[in-house]
Amino acid sequence: GAVVSQHPSRVICKSGTSVKIECRSLDFQATTMFWYRQFPKQSLMLMATSNEGSKATYEQGVEKDKFLINHASLTLSTLTVTSAHPEDSSFYICSAYGTGDEAFFGQGTRLTVV
């Protein structure tokens, strides 16, 4: 199947700083990627849809100025958590589709804001 690679897998940052997470499709092109957030013992919640060459579309309640998404190429989407606070600590996961309906997920990024 298709491979989606996400980096970093873990990051600890200080409150008020920004963190960038990368999501790459390794063996296919993805015009659309998806970013999810998962709090402990909870489900995956879609944050935004990343669209290559255009603005991301955000789900209701997700602050677009806080979670900046850039999809500059067909294989790379980045999520930047700006001015991070402890409540932003979570597991962030990206996904993309190959040629069918199956979604392929990145490894996830465990963000801890201290």
Add this chain to the structure above:
Amino acid sequence: GENVEQHPSTLSVQEGDSAVIKCTYSDSASNYFPWYKQELGKRPQLIIDIRSNVGEKKDQRIAVTLNKTAKHFSLHITETQPEDSAVYFCAALPRAAGNKLTFGGGTRVLVKP
């Protein structure tokens, strides 16, 4: 938008017994229903999926059933093993949603040896 409910939230079974997880969805336009297994700190892994033109699908110890009329779909794991312990998520994909999967709340399965 689509809403997916999943039950139970936790399930404890004895090794060798069967486990059943049930989901309901709200959008009749949904036509693809995957099931994922997620181990702690790892990415969700697709274990089986079913499309709306099929009522049942089986892959070794895992089976999924779909009732389109009732908007129900279920995961069945037979002969459970300790390595089946994980969190399982159902999901639904509406045809016109731009590939936006909606996940159920998850079921934490514990298989006791």
